[in-house]
Amino acid sequence: MKLRKLFAGVAAAATLLGGMAFGATAANAADTASITLSGKTVKGTVYTAYKIGSYDTASAKVERDKLASVGVTTDQAWKTDAENVLGATVTNTPEYKGYGDPLAYVAGTTGYYTNTPATLPNASATMESFVQSLAGKLDGKTAVDPSQTVANDNDKVVFSGLDEGLYLIVSKTDTEPATDAGSPLAIVGTQVTVNGTAYTKLGANNQTLGKAVVKPSTPQKPSKSASDLNPYVGATITYTLEGTVPAKANSFKFVDTPSAGLTVKLDTLKVNVQGETDPLANTEYTVDPASGDFNTSAAKPSFTVALNNATKYQGKHIVVKYNALVNKKANVNGTNNDVRFDNSNQTTTTTITPQLNTVTFTKKGVDADTNALKGVVFQIVADTNNATPLPDGTATEATSGDKGVVTFSGLPNGTYTITEKTPADGYLTTALPSFTVTVENGKVTNVTPTGAGAGLVTFENGYANIVVKNVKKITQLPLTGAAGTMLFTVVAVLLAGVAATVFAKSRFTKRALDA
Numbered sequence: 001m002k003l004r005k006l007f008a009g010v011a012a013a014a015t016l017l018g019g020m021a022f023g024a025t026a027a028n029a030a031d032t033a034s035i036t037l038s039g040k041t042v043k044g045t046v047y048t049a050y051k052i053g054s055y056d057t058a059s060a061k062v063e064r065d066k067l068a069s070v071g072v073t074t075d076q077a078w079k080t081d082a083e084n085v086l087g088a089t090v091t092n093t094p095e096y097k098g099y100g101d102p103l104a105y106v107a108g109t110t111g112y113y114t115n116t117p118a119t120l121p122n123a124s125a126t127m128e129s130f131v132q133s134l135a136g137k138l139d140g141k142t143a144v145d146p147s148q149t150v151a152n153d154n155d156k157v158v159f160s161g162l163d164e165g166l167y168l169i170v171s172k173t174d175t176e177p178a179t180d181a182g183s184p185l186a187i188v189g190t191q192v193t194v195n196g197t198a199y200t201k202l203g204a205n206n207q208t209l210g211k212a213v214v215k216p217s218t219p220q221k222p223s224k225s226a227s228d229l230n231p232y233v234g235a236t237i238t239y240t241l242e243g244t245v246p247a248k249a250n251s252f253k254f255v256d257t258p259s260a261g262l263t264v265k266l267d268t269l270k271v272n273v274q275g276e277t278d279p280l281a282n283t284e285y286t287v288d289p290a291s292g293d294f295n296t297s298a299a300k301p302s303f304t305v306a307l308n309n310a311t312k313y314q315g316k317h318i319v320v321k322y323n324a325l326v327n328k329k330a331n332v333n334g335t336n337n338d339v340r341f342d343n344s345n346q347t348t349t350t351t352i353t354p355q356l357n358t359v360t361f362t363k364k365g366v367d368a369d370t371n372a373l374k375g376v377v378f379q380i381v382a383d384t385n386n387a388t389p390l391p392d393g394t395a396t397e398a399t400s401g402d403k404g405v406v407t408f409s410g411l412p413n414g415t416y417t418i419t420e421k422t423p424a425d426g427y428l429t430t431a432l433p434s435f436t437v438t439v440e441n442g443k444v445t446n447v448t449p450t451g452a453g454a455g456l457v458t459f460e461n462g463y464a465n466i467v468v469k470n471v472k473k474i475t476q477l478p479l480t481g482a483a484g485t486m487l488f489t490v491v492a493v494l495l496a497g498v499a500a501t502v503f504a505k506s507r508f509t510k511r512a513l514d515a
Contacts, residue, residue: 033164033190033198037157039213041150042221045171049144049159052078052134052187053103053166060194066206067199070192072166074103081137085130103166106130131186135170157214164190169212188212222254224339224350231326232355232441234388234412236265239350241305241320241339242274245313252313253306253342254320257296261330261354262337264294264303265323271305274317284308304342328391328412330354356391357411357439359418361466363400365427372404373470377422383436386414397421406468413440420453420468427470433457435468 037047056071074082082102144167148157159167169185191210192199200209222243231237245252258264269287270279288304296302305320307313326335332354340347359380365373377399382390390396394410408418419434433453438446447466449457456469 033162034160036211043153045150047157047171048147049167052168057194067202073101085133221348224348229352232413233326233330236323236325244317249310252310255302255340257302257338259335261335263325263327266291269322272319326354328388358409360407363404365470375424376400379421380408381417383415388412433468
């Protein structure tokens with residue numbers, strides 16, 4: 001439930017009574033009028049109007065076709081409450097000093113309704129106190145029917161078919177119980193009809209009647225942004241929360257609710273006052289939980305950031321930044337992160353659309369399979385040091401198709417080892433190719449051939465064209481690296497076998513000659 005102030009034109013809407021000739025006179029019958037609220041209205045806010053005062057048009061003064069002043073009286077249903085509120089908020093004694101009417105007294109003595117409020121520096125605060133207290137007297141009062149609910153942010157709110165006079169406007173959100181009367185806004189006046197002419201301006205300053213601009217004096221919606229709206233799973237992005245501490249706030253707290261696909265790094269969180277270089281000391285605010293990684297759960301869906309002394313920062317714009325890892329639970333169709341202010345249901349949602357990496361390469365053989373080799377099975381294993389493991393359900397095996405193409409998709413940022421598991425029929429089952437590949441933000445950033453079949457992995461155009469070959473005979477292996485070593489080992493074994501055979505035969509021949 002939020003307290004708001006209404007401003008009409010370039011001055012406070014409450015100044016609509018400026019220049020009135022206040023007196024204890026009877027109110028005349030009123031003409032049909034309306035009140036329009038515009039400005040920073042918020043979706044879901046319910047506005048309700050209560051008529052509390054009437055115009056005395058008999059005392060109105062029109063000068064040069066302009067309404068200079070008009071009398072006002074408190075409606076009977078509100079008079080006792082207004083008197084009691086007056087005694088508690090404006091003066092310690094219910095003495096009207098010749099005005100004879102609560103609203104007339106408030107208007108004439110606080111300066112809030114006059115054209116010279118600067119002569120009474122506390123007038124605005126005094127009037128606000130009066131309005132707040134008067135709004136506590138709604139029980140048993142008749143409201144304008146119907147109340148008006150804001151359908152979309154910044155929509156205008158119109159109360160039509162009103163009797164001319166003064167109205168107390170209150171508001172609440174559509175999620176608050178019907179028994180909650182709402183927070184006070186201000187007292188707003190309609191047009192004034194004098195001798196058949198409707199006047200929508202009043203006084204020397206031409207104060208606008210029947211129209212007011214809503215400017216929240218407490219926060220309705222914080223702002224929130226992400227450093228990357230299309231991050232890859234496994235990436236770390238920065239979120240920024242912003243909000244202004246209300247002028248009379250005693251507390252100020254962000255309530256942040258990330259999706260399961262985000263792991264918030266609370267140790268990276270910083271709080272700044274806009275315009276200041278250095279962040280606030282961590283003694284100036286409280287984060288709950290205080291540190292570590294935060295993952296939303298049913299038991300604790302949100303973390304909070306609260307100023308320890310909000311009054312110290314009244315009117316200041318607060319900026320909160322923190323990092324979050326896009327983890328394997330991220331929804332690639334949209335991962336949300338919500339934020340609101342404490343005690344408010346007005347939520348700002350920032351939606352990111354996470355992306356996953358793909359590794360594609362071509363499998364080739366020899367002879368008739370020079371261009372493509374079908375039916376070869378590969379396996380992928382994630383490095384244990386990756387920030388984000390493979391999402392559940394990610395395929396860890398892939399088979400080359402008719403054109404020899406092999407694809408692994410759904411990969412978070414990180415490093416992976418791809419190994420040939422099952423070669424095609426007729427191909428060598430030893431020295432199978434293997435390589436590590438690093439993917440980051442949609443690109444292959446590194447390929448490193450490994451193992452005995454390292455020479456069978458090549459790449460061109462950076463890492464755009466990766467080719468993995470198979471051979472049918474060990475002599476077809478490239479004579480480099482582990483493959484070359486393996487070949488020489490085989491040759492050495494063969495030579496050793498030949499030598500053993502020759503030695504055995506020579507021993508047999510020698511024994512035959514000695515016999």
